[in-house]
Amino acid sequence: MGKRTNKINKIIEGIRSFEDFLSHKEEILQGVQNLEHDKQVLKFKFERLLKDKNVLNSLLKKTTEDLNNAVEALKTRAEELGILLSTIPALVYFKDTDLKYILVNKSFERFVNLPFYVIKGKMVEDIFPAYKTNNYSEMEREVIQSGLPLYNIEEFIQQEEKEVWLTSNLAPFRDTEGEIIGLVGISWDITERKKHENELQYAKEQAEEGTRAKSEFLANMSHEIRTPMNGIIGMAEILKQADLGEQEKENLEILISSTRSLLTLVNDILDISKIEAGKIELEIQDFEIRKLLKDIENIIYIKTEEKALNYKTFINPNVPEFLRGDPSRLKQITLNLVNNAVKFTLKGQVHIYIDIVDEHKDRVKLMVKVHDSGIGISKEGKKNLFQLFSQVDTSTTKNYGGTGLGLSIAKQLVMLMNGEIGMESEQDKGSTFWFTAWIEKSSRTVAVQEPFDKHAAFDGKPLKKLYILLAEDNEINQRIIQYSLTNAGYKVDVARNGQEAVDMYHQNNYDLVLMDVQMPVLDGYEATAHIRNVENTILNDSQRIPIVALTANAMKGDREKCLDAGMDEYLSKPFTPSDLIGIIRSVTE
Amino acid sequence: MKTISFAVNNPEEIKIKLDKQISTGFSPTLAFVFASVKPDIHITSQAFKDYPFPVFGCSTGGNILSDNSENCIYEEGAVVTLVEFNEKYFSYRIIERGSLSSFDLGRDIGLWGVSEFKDPAFIVVASGLSLDGKELVEGVLDAAGDDTIMFGGLAGDNTRFEQPFVFSGNTILDSGAISIALDKEHIDIKGLAFSGWVGLGKDLRVTSSIGNIVYSIDDEPALEIYKKYLDVKDADLPAIGVEYPLLIKHNNTFSLRAVMGVDRENQALIFAGTVPQDSIVTFSSSPGFEVMDSTKEKINEFYEEHQDADMLLLFSCMARYLALGPVITEEINFSAEKWGIPVSGFFTYGEIGTNVGTRCDFFNQTYTFVILKEK
Numbered sequence: 001m002g003k004r005t006n007k008i009n010k011i012i013e014g015i016r017s018f019e020d021f022l023s024h025k026e027e028i029l030q031g032v033q034n035l036e037h038d039k040q041v042l043k044f045k046f047e048r049l050l051k052d053k054n055v056l057n058s059l060l061k062k063t064t065e066d067l068n069n070a071v072e073a074l075k076t077r078a079e080e081l082g083i084l085l086s087t088i089p090a091l092v093y094f095k096d097t098d099l100k101y102i103l104v105n106k107s108f109e110r111f112v113n114l115p116f117y118v119i120k121g122k123m124v125e126d127i128f129p130a131y132k133t134n135n136y137s138e139m140e141r142e143v144i145q146s147g148l149p150l151y152n153i154e155e156f157i158q159q160e161e162k163e164v165w166l167t168s169n170l171a172p173f174r175d176t177e178g179e180i181i182g183l184v185g186i187s188w189d190i191t192e193r194k195k196h197e198n199e200l201q202y203a204k205e206q207a208e209e210g211t212r213a214k215s216e217f218l219a220n221m222s223h224e225i226r227t228p229m230n231g232i233i234g235m236a237e238i239l240k241q242a243d244l245g246e247q248e249k250e251n252l253e254i255l256i257s258s259t260r261s262l263l264t265l266v267n268d269i270l271d272i273s274k275i276e277a278g279k280i281e282l283e284i285q286d287f288e289i290r291k292l293l294k295d296i297e298n299i300i301y302i303k304t305e306e307k308a309l310n311y312k313t314f315i316n317p318n319v320p321e322f323l324r325g326d327p328s329r330l331k332q333i334t335l336n337l338v339n340n341a342v343k344f345t346l347k348g349q350v351h352i353y354i355d356i357v358d359e360h361k362d363r364v365k366l367m368v369k370v371h372d373s374g375i376g377i378s379k380e381g382k383k384n385l386f387q388l389f390s391q392v393d394t395s396t397t398k399n400y401g402g403t404g405l406g407l408s409i410a411k412q413l414v415m416l417m418n419g420e421i422g423m424e425s426e427q428d429k430g431s432t433f434w435f436t437a438w439i440e441k442s443s444r445t446v447a448v449q450e451p452f453d454k455h456a457a458f459d460g461k462p463l464k465k466l467y468i469l470l471a472e473d474n475e476i477n478q479r480i481i482q483y484s485l486t487n488a489g490y491k492v493d494v495a496r497n498g499q500e501a502v503d504m505y506h507q508n509n510y511d512l513v514l515m516d517v518q519m520p521v522l523d524g525y526e527a528t529a530h531i532r533n534v535e536n537t538i539l540n541d542s543q544r545i546p547i548v549a550l551t552a553n554a555m556k557g558d559r560e561k562c563l564d565a566g567m568d569e570y571l572s573k574p575f576t577p578s579d580l581i582g583i584i585r586s587v588t589e
Numbered sequence: 590m591k592t593i594s595f596a597v598n599n600p601e602e603i604k605i606k607l608d609k610q611i612s613t614g615f616s617p618t619l620a621f622v623f624a625s626v627k628p629d630i631h632i633t634s635q636a637f638k639d640y641p642f643p644v645f646g647c648s649t650g651g652n653i654l655s656d657n658s659e660n661c662i663y664e665e666g667a668v669v670t671l672v673e674f675n676e677k678y679f680s681y682r683i684i685e686r687g688s689l690s691s692f693d694l695g696r697d698i699g700l701w702g703v704s705e706f707k708d709p710a711f712i713v714v715a716s717g718l719s720l721d722g723k724e725l726v727e728g729v730l731d732a733a734g735d736d737t738i739m740f741g742g743l744a745g746d747n748t749r750f751e752q753p754f755v756f757s758g759n760t761i762l763d764s765g766a767i768s769i770a771l772d773k774e775h776i777d778i779k780g781l782a783f784s785g786w787v788g789l790g791k792d793l794r795v796t797s798s799i800g801n802i803v804y805s806i807d808d809e810p811a812l813e814i815y816k817k818y819l820d821v822k823d824a825d826l827p828a829i830g831v832e833y834p835l836l837i838k839h840n841n842t843f844s845l846r847a848v849m850g851v852d853r854e855n856q857a858l859i860f861a862g863t864v865p866q867d868s869i870v871t872f873s874s875s876p877g878f879e880v881m882d883s884t885k886e887k888i889n890e891f892y893e894e895h896q897d898a899d900m901l902l903l904f905s906c907m908a909r910y911l912a913l914g915p916v917i918t919e920e921i922n923f924s925a926e927k928w929g930i931p932v933s934g935f936f937t938y939g940e941i942g943t944n945v946g947t948r949c950d951f952f953n954q955t956y957t958f959v960i961l962k963e964k
Contacts, residue, residue: 044914045878052874055833056789058820059872063790070791 004034091166091187094173099123099140102182113160130158143170143183154190165194211276218273225266227474227552230574232259234480237577241487263574268405275412282416286442287327289319289354289366296335296352303342310349311342319354320364324440329413333421334368336406337433341372348373348430362441365419369434377425386411386421410435463581464588466511467491471501471527472550473519477573481514481550484577490584498522502530510545512588515567517551524549525565532566546587550575590674590776590899590963591615594931596654598666600629603636610671617671619679619769621902622646622756623653623935624667626746630754630761633667637758642671643681645767646756647714649935650745650907655922656931662910662918664747670933672900674963678775680705683757686764691721691800694766695728702770703733710778712902712959713741713941715766716755718850721801722939722951723862725766730949738773739949740780740959742904742937743861748911750827750850753938771961779895780959782942782952783887784906785880786845788836788871790818798866801846803835803858806870810856815848818872826851830858831908831938834953836873837864845873847908847953849938861939862951875912875954884920884956891958892927894945898960901925903934906954910936924958932958 008031011024085092085105094103101119109116112127119127124137139150149171157164168187172180236256244252274280293313304311334352341350350372358365377385386407407421414421417437425431468490472478478494485492493508495501499522501513513531517524528547535544548569549562559570571583593615595606611617619642624633626648637644652668655661682701686694694715702709711733715725722743730737744753755767771778793814797804803811812826821829830848837844850859864870901924910917925932940957943949 041915045916048912048914052877055819055821055829056874059790059818059874061820062818066791 004031004038007031008035089189091185091189093185094182095140095185096182097144097180099137099144099183101127128157130160140170140183140185143172144180147172147180164189164191166190215273215276218269226263226270226574228476229259229263229266231474231476231480233263233574234483235476238480238483265405268409271409272405275409280412280416282326282329284324284326284440286322286324286444287330288321289323289330290315290321292327292331293334293352293354296331296338299335300338300342304350307342307346309342309345309347310351312349313352313354315354316356318356319366320441322442322444323364323366324442325417325437329416330437330439333410333413333435333437334370336410337368337370337435340406340433341370341374341431344431345372345374357436363438364441365436366439367434367436369432371430371432373430376427376429376431377423378427382423382425385423463489463585464511465489465491466584466588467493467509468584469493469495469501469504469508469510469513471495471498471513471519471524472516473497474516477516481580484580487577488581498524498527498530501527505531505545506534512584513545513547514584515547515549517549517562524551524567525561528566548583548587590672590961592670592672592900592931593617594654594656594668594670594933596652596658596660596663596666596668598663600624600632600636600666603633603667603669606669607636607640607671615671615673617642617673618676619672619674619681620644620646621670621672621933622667623649623933624756625649625652625663625665626749626752626754627665630756634756634758634761640758644757645681645712645714645769647716647742647744647767647935648746648754648756650747650938651910651936653903653905653921653934653936654931655918655925655933657925661921661925662915668933668935670900670931675775678772678963680709680770681767682770683755683760683762683767684765685762686715686717686720686766691724692728692731694720695725695730696732697728698766698768699729699732699737702729702737702768705770706772706774708773709733709737709770710773710776711737711739711741712769712771712778713739713766714744714755715741716744716753716762717764718750718753718938719801719859720764721861721863722941724800726941726949726951735948737949738778738943739941740778740902740904740943740957741941742935742957743939745907745936745938748828748831748907775964777962777964778959779945780942780957781887781891781944782940782950782955782957783884784845784952784954784956785876785883786834786836786873786954787876788838788843788873790872792838792869792871795864795866795868795870798864801849801860801863802852803860803864804855811858812851812853812856815858823853827858828911831906832911833872833874834908835860835864835870838869838871844950845953845955847906847939861953873954875909878913878916881913881916881920885923887956888920888924888927888958895960896928898928898930898962900961901928901930901932902959902961903932904937904940904942904955904957904959905934906940906952906956907936907938908954909956920956928960 008028011028011031015021015024088105089107091108091111092105093101093108096102100121100123104116104119109119112119114127136153136155139153143150149169151169153168153170155166155168157166166187167190168185170183170185172183175181233256236252236259240249240252240256271280293315297311297313300311338350338352350370353369353371355367356364357367411421414435414437417439419435419437421435423431423433468485470478470481470485470492472481472494473496482492482494493504493510495504497519501515502522505513515524515528522530531545531547546569547567548571549567550571550573551562552573562570568587569583571579593610597603597606620637622633622637622644624630624646630648634646652663652666653661654663654668682698684694684697689697698711698713702711711729713729715722720743726739729739744755746753752763755762755765757767793806795803795806796808805811806814812823815821815826815830816823819829819833827848827850834845834847837846844862846860846862846864848858849861851857852859903921903924905917905921921932940952940955941949942952942955942957
């Protein structure tokens with residue numbers, strides 16, 4: 001615009017005459033018109049800028065207000081968060097992706113006893129020098145890399161004489177684009193809780209230990225009770241052979257049967273306490289199931305005869321002749337069910353069914369069903385049937401006797417055989433009790449050779465005259481065994497402990513030693529070892545004396561232990577006179 | 590392809606000028622007519638009713654013709670560009686919108702285009718203040734394909750915001766569209782769309798909207814927000830909303846939406862294109878007269894790649910005219926000078942454009958420039 005004005009000014013200044021004016025008139029007019037145009041543009045620009053200024057001012061003002069409000073809100077928020085961070089009784093920290101501290105709260109500062117400006121930019125190992133940090137840093141790195149939080153990391157920390165348990169949660173945090181830019185960690189002091197936990201754990205262990213001790217005590221007690229009971233039975237049996245009047249004989253029978261009941265009860269309690277103490281184990285060996293069922297039939301025969309019950313065993317032909325399992329436990333379970341069936345059946349039948357219900361390459365699932373036509377069990381009664389000390393109701397105990405231990409023991413044993421136990425019954429219409437058990441197949445094809453043949457004890461053949469040394473510390477047992485042996489025609493010397501036995505072995509020429517295992521001074525194992533040692537060093541093998549172990553420990557492994565110690569056979573208490581004679585014959589004939 | 594353009598301030602002059610051109614042996618096959626609603630659009634339309642060629646006409650926010658004459662913006666009358674080229678290379682259609690949605694109107698155009706040519710490009714103008722330009726574009730692309738090239742604009746009415754039109758020689762529609770489908774096998778069509786507008790102020794959230802009608806922003810009535818933030822009176826809208834449009838933020842890009850109308854009963858604003866609910870927006874403004882430097886830079890870059898052109902069309906946003914005033918002639922004349930041929934076009938209420946290598950879109954505030962070249 002200045003240029004245009006200058007140009008017009010120049011032209012006008014150059015005008016000296018009217019002619020000059022006329023010749024420049026058009027140029028001047030054009031110049032003025034251009035100026036007018038420029039004025040219009042400037043006017044627009046001015047107005048435009050004014051308008052923009054007004055609008056933008058307003059926008060700026062409003063935006064400033066918005067910003068101030070936002071800043072105020074953020075400040076409040078930051079204060080609130082600050083309060084939260086400083087009051088929360090947890091250690092809170094933020095770290096960047098290099099795992100360096102960028103922010104920590106008051107609790108954290110207090111815990112490490114360092115101000116924030118010292119902590120800032122440091123790593124875990126700088127702040128907790130006494131603590132093995134590799135593991136923790138690894139977890140932090142994992143959180144950064146995976147983007148997944150880690151919860152409840154429990155650690156024991158020693159920091160400046162403090163010993164604390166901390167539980168930590170680690171979580172990644174991200175920027176607005178979702179990129180992980182660090183992590184936040186929160187640790188709680190759980191030392192108190194840990195203390196409680198430890199106390200609880202200790203209390204629990206104490207309780208368990210107590211239970212175990214109780215079971216052991218019960219097991220020991222049962223064992224201790226059994227020994228004198230065997231004495232009672234033994235003495236009663238001896239007494240029976242004396243010349244007694246009718247009344248005395250009857251009384252004696254009651255005495256014997258009561259004692260047997262008591263013995264059964266003690267055996268049950270022993271089983272239960274063994275189960276509870278976790279000491280029951282199966283003794284796996286080959287056996288014949290049909291023979292086992294015949295044994296049961298023999299045992300129950302008198303009772304079924306008394307009640308005139310129809311007792312039958314049905315065994316599916318596909319059940320193998322030979323199996324491999326624990327025959328005595330299998331017998332115990334079956335006998336328990338059969339005994340119950342017979343006990344609760346006044347007339348009709350008790351039938352046993354044996355079948356294979358499943359089969360694998362090396363084992364079969366045996367199903368044993370005991371069906372009776374007895375009194376049956378009501379719905380209510382079924383509920384706790386397999387629980388400890390449970391009977392259908394108290395009146396059952398009154399009318400039929402029993403402890404309620406049998407089925408519970410049976411259940412535990414079935415479980416040991418990976419089987420199940422159950423029943424179906426209807427009141428007054430009989431019951432079917434059944435159980436299954438996984439039993440190994442046996443490779444055996446010929447009859448199992450029993451350790452000794454009990455039936456051989458009194459097969460009519462005259463007994464060999466033998467000179468026997470009995471090593472037994474219990475006086476009652478001494479008398480019973482001595483009586484049985486003398487009665488059978490043997491000559492017997494008694495040693496009261498292992499040392500006496502060894503001494504007497506040296507003095508006399510015995511044909512056989514019956515060796516109790518647990519004895520004072522020298523026990524049965526040591527005495528046996530001594531005898532075998534003498535034989536090996538002084539005598540030759542033909543003069544090796546048979547030694548039979550007598551033991552009350554009917555535990556798994558006892559037999560092996562005795563044989564390993566150099567004994568030839570093994571007889572567990574309680575045993576009958578015929579058991580004793582049988583085993584003596586088996587080792588001497 | 591031959592073109593002859595002229596501007597008239599009075600529609601009565603159209604016939605005289607047409608006859609004069611035809612008498613020299615020029616025989617146009619298509620006429621682009623960008624006309625003012627002043628003094629009367631009907632007279633402009635009727636001026637063409639006896640001629641055999643189709644008329645691609647619309648009312649404007651100002652007619653543009655840059656041809657070395659003193660003036661390049663015409664507030665009254667019309668700018669006429671007559672084109673003479675093979676009638677087989679293009680197809681023409683005028684459509685009344687009726688009850689069609691903006692999207693379906695676009696689909697209609699797209700389907701028609703692909704039935705006319707195997708590979709069509711489109712030049713489209715549309716009228717109707719409630720028309721959603723974005724939806725129109727999406728409709729065309731839906732029918733003709735995402736890579737369709739299209740240019741054009743929404744008709745204006747000299748900032749009255751009352752009744753824009755599209756027209757031919759015998760039809761005038763205040764709710765409709767005119768489309769030219771070009772056979773790309775014979776006609777090369779390229780262009781650019783550039784705004785230069787910048788966002789201002791804090792992020793706002795569109796809390797309630799349906800299509801191109803925005804009811805509330807940050808839970809306040811949209812009209813109230815505009816008045817409050819820009820410190821303007823009720824009567825200043827919608828015009829002020831053309832100059833200070835909403836900028837919708839996408840991930841890394843943005844689009845501008847100018848206000849086209851006001852629903853005062855609902856305190857709502859009607860925009861030239863869709864404003865999705867929950868979108869984040871800010872106000873925006875031209876950065877000042879310097880925005881033209883950027884326009885020139887863009888034109889230079891484009892010129893380097895595409896120096897040959899038979900015809901230039903310009904769809905420039907009404908808002909640019911309002912913001913830059915008489916100075917806008919700088920950026921309008923720049924392209925005419927660059928290619929050495931006239932540029933005709935108009936100030937729009939919204940532009941349709943396809944930047945090279947990108948998907949066609951609907952814009953506001955842009956300088957949308959098109960070159961046509963017969964192969």
